[in-house]
Amino acid sequence: MTILRIYRSDKNYDIHRLDIKPETKLLTLFEQIRTKIDSTFAFSSECRHGICGSCAVKVNGIPVLACKTEIGSFRSGVLRIEPLNSASPKIDLLSDFEPFFQSFSRFPDFAEPGHGENTRPIPSDAVRCTQCGICFYSCPSIEFDDGFAGPAAIVKAERFLSDPTDRLTRSRLEAATENVYQCVKCFRCEEYCPRGLKPEHSIEAVRRRCLTLPEDSLGTVHTKALFDSIFHYGKINEVFAARYIFGFRGSLPLILSGLPFLFKRRVRIRPVFSKNIREIRKLLEDE
Amino acid sequence: METIVFFPGCMPISIARHQYRAERKLLKKLDIPFIECPEFSCCGGGHLQDADEVKFLALNARNLVYAERHGRLLVTGCSTCYQNLVRTAEALKDETLRSRINRRLNAAGVDDYRGIVEIRHMLNFLASPEIFSLLENLVIHRKEQNIMPFYGCHIKRPSTLLPENPDGNLEKLLTLCGAFIRPMRDPYVCCGFHGQITSPKTSNALTDAILNEAAEQQCETIVTVCPLCAFNIESRSMQNDRPRPKIVPVEEMLLKSMRR
Numbered sequence: 001m002t003i004l005r006i007y008r009s010d011k012n013y014d015i016h017r018l019d020i021k022p023e024t025k026l027l028t029l030f031e032q033i034r035t036k037i038d039s040t041f042a043f044s045s046e047c048r049h050g051i052c053g054s055c056a057v058k059v060n061g062i063p064v065l066a067c068k069t070e071i072g073s074f075r076s077g078v079l080r081i082e083p084l085n086s087a088s089p090k091i092d093l094l095s096d097f098e099p100f101f102q103s104f105s106r107f108p109d110f111a112e113p114g115h116g117e118n119t120r121p122i123p124s125d126a127v128r129c130t131q132c133g134i135c136f137y138s139c140p141s142i143e144f145d146d147g148f149a150g151p152a153a154i155v156k157a158e159r160f161l162s163d164p165t166d167r168l169t170r171s172r173l174e175a176a177t178e179n180v181y182q183c184v185k186c187f188r189c190e191e192y193c194p195r196g197l198k199p200e201h202s203i204e205a206v207r208r209r210c211l212t213l214p215e216d217s218l219g220t221v222h223t224k225a226l227f228d229s230i231f232h233y234g235k236i237n238e239v240f241a242a243r244y245i246f247g248f249r250g251s252l253p254l255i256l257s258g259l260p261f262l263f264k265r266r267v268r269i270r271p272v273f274s275k276n277i278r279e280i281r282k283l284l285e286d287e
Numbered sequence: 288m289e290t291i292v293f294f295p296g297c298m299p300i301s302i303a304r305h306q307y308r309a310e311r312k313l314l315k316k317l318d319i320p321f322i323e324c325p326e327f328s329c330c331g332g333g334h335l336q337d338a339d340e341v342k343f344l345a346l347n348a349r350n351l352v353y354a355e356r357h358g359r360l361l362v363t364g365c366s367t368c369y370q371n372l373v374r375t376a377e378a379l380k381d382e383t384l385r386s387r388i389n390r391r392l393n394a395a396g397v398d399d400y401r402g403i404v405e406i407r408h409m410l411n412f413l414a415s416p417e418i419f420s421l422l423e424n425l426v427i428h429r430k431e432q433n434i435m436p437f438y439g440c441h442i443k444r445p446s447t448l449l450p451e452n453p454d455g456n457l458e459k460l461l462t463l464c465g466a467f468i469r470p471m472r473d474p475y476v477c478c479g480f481h482g483q484i485t486s487p488k489t490s491n492a493l494t495d496a497i498l499n500e501a502a503e504q505q506c507e508t509i510v511t512v513c514p515l516c517a518f519n520i521e522s523r524s525m526q527n528d529r530p531r532p533k534i535v536p537v538e539e540m541l542l543k544s545m546r547r
Contacts, residue, residue: 061473140477144492182486184493185333186477187444200445207337219485226334230346234328235297245484258302260525261518266304272297275325282395283345 002071006033006041007082009091014038022072026081027055030066030093042092050194053132057093058082063134065194084137100133103142103150107157107175114167121166126159126202128195135189135199141182148182149175151189151199158202161209169209177210181219221245231284234274290320291412292354292404294372296365297329298514306514309539310364310409316545317421322357330371333441333481344384345391347375348400352392355404364409364538366441366513367481372406373449407451408442410512410537414456419463422541428465429544435469435506435532436461437497439516440477453512460537461510464544469504471497480519494523501532508533510540 004016016037020029027045034041046052048067055066060080071079085095111121135151136142142150149157157176160166180203189199211220225244229237238258242251261267274280293314299307314321327350329335336343351372354361363369379385379402389399412418436457443453458468478497479490497520501509509532511517521534535543 140479140493141482141486141489144489145486148486148489182482182489184477184479184482184486184489186440188440188477190445190447196447198445204336204340208339211338222484223334223337226332227338230329230331230335235301236329236332238302257522257525261302261522264305267302268300268304272300274328279326279349279395279397280328280346283349283391283397284342287391 001077003078004029005078005080007080007086007089007093008041009089013080014041020071022070024071026057026059026064026066026069026071029071042094044094051130053130053134053194056084056095056132056134056137056194058084058086058137063138063192065132065134068194084133086137087143095133095137097133099142100131100136100150100152103136103153104156106149106153106179107172108160108168109156111160111163111166112168113165119164121163124159124162125197126155129155129197130195132194134192134194138188138192140186140188141184145182147179149179151183151203154180154206155197155199155202158205161206173209173213176206177213177215177217177219180206180210181217181222218245227284231281233271234277234280235272237271240271288319289360290322290358292358292361293321293323294327294350294354294361294363294365294368295323296363296368296514297332298518299364303514303518303536305539306364306517306536309536309542313413313538313542316425316542317418319418321362324353324357326353330365330368333367333371336371341388341391343371344375344378345388345395347372348379348388348392349395349397351376351402351404352398352400355401356398359404361404361406362409362412363406364512364536365515366408366439367515369406369408370441370449376402376404376406377448408453408512410442410456410460411451411453413537413541414453414459419459422460422463425546426463426541426544427546431465431467432508433469433504433506434461434466434508434510434540435471435501435504436474437471437478437509437511437516437520438474439511439513440475442512443475457510457512457537460541464540466508466510466540469506471500478516478519480515483519490519491523494520498524498529498532502530506532508535508540510535510537512537 002018002020005013008014030043045055050065050068057066083089083093083095088096090096141148157172183203187200225241229240239255242254295307330347331343461468477493479493482490517534517536524531
């Protein structure tokens with residue numbers, strides 16, 4: 001017996017108790033509910049093969065494509081099914097995708113071909129993205145920080161940045177340096193992507209390109225601070241990094257906030273150096 | 288028992304020394320021979336790959352080379368170190384990349400990376416049947432209190448990369464200590480540590496959500512498995528007036544429930 005709690009409009013949940021084979025796909029079940037139980041039940045679907053990306057929903061908080069997910073793949077016998085964008089659901093399992101589609105406009109979302117005639121674009125994994133919105137609506141930074149462009153938009157930006165024929169690199173990077181550093185590296189996007197893409201790797205790649213910009217942003221300074229700290233000490237030294245980012249005076253509040261930890265005998269004041277630091281410095285130098 | 292290589296990570300050495308002390312003491316109590324190399328460097332803290340991926344791989348390969356000198360099993364108490372070391376080991380299974388990194392290592396005077404060391408997280412190591420049976424003999428039920436187990440993200444995600452599934456391990460250890468477990472809705476939620484500087488809004492919101500859940504569940508203690516989570520949650524809890532739960536690393540929790 002599987003118990004389904006399916007979100008309907010206005011925070012109401014329909015409860016269905018059904019005997020279903022564990023290998024039944026979630027989407028098949030939705031269709032059965034609509035034909036046999038409630039013809040007003042709204043959800044979206046198209047290809048049924050995990051290609052179109054239109055049937056994404058959240059099951060017990062985990063975003064999945066309904067057409068690819070079997071009922072038996074969840075440990076719990078109670079499935080709470082909600083629309084992907086649970087913050088502002090539209091009707092039943094239909095989500096408001098507007099913020100997601102808007103996120104792509106943070107960067108020029110096309111390539112402007114230009115460099116040389118013999119250069120070919122490098123094939124990129126990013127073209128496999130189906131824009132299902134799963135990464136976007138499972139991202140905590142999207143929920144709390146307006147500054148973040150979102151994993152899918154960054155994957156697309158990286159695809160164009162790695163394209164030698166594109167001429168918009170500079171403006172893409174200028175947009176990126178303000179829009180990619182809000183990622184908290186929770187790896188949810190990578191975990192849940194139904195196409196097996198690696199948005200975290202794309203975010204890293206775009207951040208690496210941002211370091212080539214002449215102007216610094218908070219994000220690039222943060223990366224440089226940690227890099228320099230490892231170069232000097234072999235370890236991350238919090239005081240060194242704070243001073244690097246905020247300057248001597250600016251870092252004082254941050255450093256003073258560590259005082260309670262000092263009183264709890266948790267802080268080593270003398271900096272720690274790795275043994276054989278020369279090896280580390282040599283490894284971190286450019287080849 | 289085979290000697291293990293203990294990789295503490297930067298934070299337990301610099302600003303979370305209570306965890307460092309607890310980890311070493313626990314391993315001694317369990318009579319597990321361990322070696323900690325003074326040569327170990329930072330794993331990159333999740334941010335070195337934002338600067339240069341090859342340097343990130345080379346730095347971690349160096350850590351693994353030093354680990355290979357002393358044993359076949361590396362255990363770390365930090366989830367971010369665990370994730371980065373595993374990522375390096377997986378990436379260097381590629382022959383071309385490995386020879387490229389090895390050339391770099393040789394140029395810096397470090398031996399070749401061979402890829403023979405297994406990487407495990409301290410939590411999974413402690414909860415493995417062999418060690419757990421040792422713990423069962425040592426732990427005496429002492430503290431009966433409401434405890435919220437918190438895993439954090441880098442111990443499980445990305446699950447396609449990380450070899451071990453930590454599900455239930457923390458609960459298993461805490462039950463041994465006699466705790467009343469108050470489960471979180473999502474114990475693998477991110478604490479926001481890596482966004483502390485670059486996205487304070489997200490970081491604070493995530494940490495507040497954890498603290499609020501602990502308050503709702505009337506937990507006196509949150510037990511963590513990563514020094515970064517512990518530091519982040521604790522420093523946030525000091526910033527406002529809500530009830531402050533104790534943030535205790537799992538190793539310290541186990542030690543507290545043992546005979547002195």
